[in-house]
Amino acid sequence: MKHKAVFLDRDGVINVDNGYLFRIEEIEWVEGAKEAVGYLTKNGYEIFVVTNQSGIARGYYDHEDVHQLHEYMNNEFAKVGGKVTEFYYCPHHPTKGTIPEYSVECECRKPKPGMLLKAIKQYDIDPNRSFLIGDKETDIEAAAAAGVQGYLFTEGGNLLTFVKKILE
Ligand SMILES: [Mg+2]
Numbered sequence: 001m002k003h004k005a006v007f008l009d010r011d012g013v014i015n016v017d018n019g020y021l022f023r024i025e026e027i028e029w030v031e032g033a034k035e036a037v038g039y040l041t042k043n044g045y046e047i048f049v050v051t052n053q054s055g056i057a058r059g060y061y062d063h064e065d066v067h068q069l070h071e072y073m074n075n076e077f078a079k080v081g082g083k084v085t086e087f088y089y090c091p092h093h094p095t096k097g098t099i100p101e102y103s104v105e106c107e108c109r110k111p112k113p114g115m116l117l118k119a120i121k122q123y124d125i126d127p128n129r130s131f132l133i134g135d136k137e138t139d140i141e142a143a144a145a146a147g148v149q150g151y152l153f154t155e156g157g158n159l160l161t162f163v164k165k166i167l168e
Helices: 033-042 063-078 114-122 137-145 159-167
Strands: 005-008 046-052 086-090 131-134 149-152
Touching: 005 114, 033 046, 033 063, 033 159, 046 114, 063 086, 086 114, 114 137, 131 137, 131 159, 137 149
Parallel strands: 005 046, 005 131, 046 086, 131 149
Antiparallel strands: none
């Protein structure tokens, strides 16, 4: 049987979106975010983070910074029984980039569904049993384009409470 999955936007869902986060010491966790990842993992969901990181195209940070941050996040999730199967991130920006190779029109930057489609294919995910949580309309659009139900999470709330309501 195909797997069920939850797609999580990162900035504004897992961490408070203070803009172009890449330093581990600057992470400000959204309330209930770690616990939500733990809860979803225990409920049999594959978890994928799908995040636009145009900070790479803009030259603010690089792949290594992003990898280190995501590794740290997964270590934190592990403490509450959570696991992100894979972090997908889009390093591109069509117009604002300063790094030529990433200053391109791509298929992964949300609202395009490229990151979700990649996960669905790589991990044999059933879109119909899966959902996305994002804090922007573009997240919801990306989900819809991949055939996944999207839920808009308004910052300031508790992510675990939000997730439990979805699963009710
Ligand atoms: Mg966001």
